[in-house]
Amino acid sequence: MADQAQDEMTEVRSEGDEGYERGLGSRQIQMIAIGGAIGTGLFLGAGTAISKAGPSLILSYAVAGLVIFVIMRALGELLTYRPVSGSFAEYAREFLGPFAGYVTGWTYWLFWVVTGMAETTAAAVYVRFWAPGIPQWASALVFLVILYAANLISVKLFGEIEFWFSMVKVTAIIGMILIGVGVLTLGFSDAADTASVSNLWADGGFFPKGIGSTVMTLQIVMFAYLGVELVGVTAGESAEPEKNLPRAINTLPWRIMLFYIGALTIILALVPWREFSPGVSPFVAAFGKIGIPAAAGIINFVVLTAALSSCNSGMYSTGRMLRDLAQRGQAPGRLTALNSRRTPALAITVSALLMGLGVVLNYLVPAKAFEYITSVATVCGLWTWAVILVAQLRYRRAWQRGDLPAPTFKAPGGAWPSRLALAFLVLVVVLIAIDEDSRISLYVFPVWAAALVVGYQVLKRVRPQAVLAHPGHSEARPEAGRDAHPEPRPQAAPRG
Template identity: 80%
Template sequence: MAEQTVDDVVRTPPDDEEEGYARGLGGRQIQMIAIGGAIGTGLFLGAGTAISKAGPSLILAYAIAGVVIFVIMRALGELLTYRPVSGSFSEYAREFLGPFAGYVTGWTYWLFWVVTGMAETTAAAVYVKYWAPGIPQWLSALCFLLVLYAANLISVKLFGEIEFWFSMVKVTAILGMILIGIGVLTLGFSKAGDTASVTHLWQDGGFFPKGVGSTLMTLQIVMFAYLGVELVGVTAGESEDPEKTLPRAINTLPLRIVLFYIGSLVVILSLVPWTEFRPGVSPFVAAFGKIGIPAAAGIINFVVLTAALSSCNSGMYSTGRMLRDLAMRGQAPRRLTGLNRRQTPAAAITASALLMGAGVLLNAVAPGKAFEYITAVATVCGVWTWAIILVCQIRYRTAWQRGDLPEPGFKAPAGLWSSWAALGFLGVVVVLIAFDADSRISLYVFPVWAVLLVIGYQVLRRTRPQAVRGAAEEYLPVEGPR
């Protein structure tokens, strides 16, 4: 690919050839990346805190949030079949909302995965202490960071394979838990056989033991558990057949939500009364312990370690692509546009990994509340990204209904009303975050981030006006789907 100047790059939207990525992610890997994005530490660990706050009604919270997530993903699918690019969120924001929206969305999604990577690498180091308490926490975190960094530099196919097997471990653990739980409930074996019953879902204080308000207050935790499902959109530029693999991955999302979230929670809360779960303790560990499975804590610790490394691996991948996309637009240092000979954005991945490493040091110094704060900041960043997806889909659908843009090959269901309803739901989540003492910190951090973004944008307007030019002249109506 011939070298381009920033002026050349910002004048035209990046297509497959301009991006320069290798399409090395097959259908099997895309499916597992989509599944892995829907299963993380938010479910394995966060559910314990949420259960203690809401009881069995947490199942309803996950179900409602799951419907909203599906609406968001179908909206994203509509945009992806219109124009599949690796910097999808910021590209769509730039096209339909203007250069400033694209700039903010790109940097905010980058921040989301950087802070998530900070938390997950340190969390992984904490889990290692279960088996090797003598190993310094910072050393384990550094080793994990270096290994995942190297894997992401080698090739996108290796990233896909690592994520495939990470996801396989998580899926196997949840399916095993569900099958064993069903066996206990129906056949009555194990130590929990005499007390396990689906009546725990409504007899221990009712389905809403702490009231509807307490259930609503768990939505921040619930939405954090779903963060990462949109990662499939970042893979668009490196999928072998995005028109087929991406819609298939998105359409299987309801099944994944019902099985992995709703199914596992129903089984766990039937095996063990909700009153026995505690914040900070994995409900899976508690349930396995109640059943009496040998080495239950060790098994779940391994699964949670895998979940943390999977999230960090995804973060390394997505931050590199998003940062390079910003650099190609002239909105980040030009040197970050570089690809290595394996067609991975080595410079952008390196810059992101260095910042994640700084987060490891930060968490080593102050590990107490750092995870809760980082979780809250990540949730707000994720909510922003989801809202942008919905708004862009609304603008796109309005445009193609007018005949200005091509009709998508993968339409979101229920028209625009579902997108507006999902936007309203995300607004409610932000309001609820303001009422939670631990989560409220994110509403203090985000304005500071916004100020930094505005300052950076004003600098760009003066030094690189071509990097913040309007999108209208770049994206012209075409005759058919791209």
């Protein structure tokens, strides 16, 4: 049975990513993974979270970071089992059934479309630091067009852009931490009189607004971690996925410790927490107070780079996920087409046009655009993470029975960490429902869910073969009965 399962695994590994160029090498995969952990949620969203929780926000990032590591190790098990493009939807199809795969594919696509809106919004906010007279919507539109053009060229160019975007972010954060340590220990800068580690507890204690307020920031913090799972989408274009993907996932703990917890600790020690305000990057504010010439401008450039990096990732992932849906017959067939450079040009174009709705929001409600968009993106991301965890638990039971081959990259701790992580995600949804500013996402998501249900029912009638589960073991498809038919293998998309 294990040999047969191994043969099936080898067969399905060839599916789904046909036609793509495996042009992402080790250094690009590493930097994409690092870049996914440093984004607008940290650079811009942390200002709001600090004003709500004070220094205890550091604890929120630590707890949420631990949960994210559990999710990523669960994803690592699945990736070494089947490293395919559109991985989350594929795992949902195999282990949770065809409807779950359909919902996950479209929801992850929506997640990155909405995230692209958020990141172009954030980038437009950063531009106002230098040019307050430029309309927010105009900057957002320019950035969207530039990144769209870059993504049409090749996956190698995408990888190089992400590599250098991430390099800027990593270098800058390390530099900020070193400068902050210098200010705290040597006392050079305009902030020397107030900069002190005691700022972490001197003004109202470590929990100045109570533990409840700290817990409420978890839903803001989880948005900051959205995108770390992008490494799973790159599986279909990674040169050596069995080696590169586990290596990228294993670097996650030190990335969280350094880039999130370390950077926030330094920032909150440099400047008393009450001096930060929502809508203003705490990094820009802190280094503006230090008094180093052009420091605030440099940091603003870095956070602008972070926003563009995340939007660039959104362009990449939406195109791949939409093409995967089209290959399954769950989106228009023309979206399977690849251009001469083997990129899903039409799928990227459709996604970019929808990201353009973010430009409209920046025109209509510039003050609220980022807040509205990020709340919707968070719920979409929570669904994807939950699917990863449940699929991993199903896969774990299957390989323990001998129905499927065991992973070469096993998650530590057995099944319990994944179950606890699922419970944590449920808590975050409850917090979103309680928070008036974030509750809008819970109004949007039922509408999205209803649209998916209607679309699925139509699809079953028009293209019944498009909603069948991926061939696999019986537990992966509990609804499959004696009348079920094997899912047809997707055809290779044209390269022209």
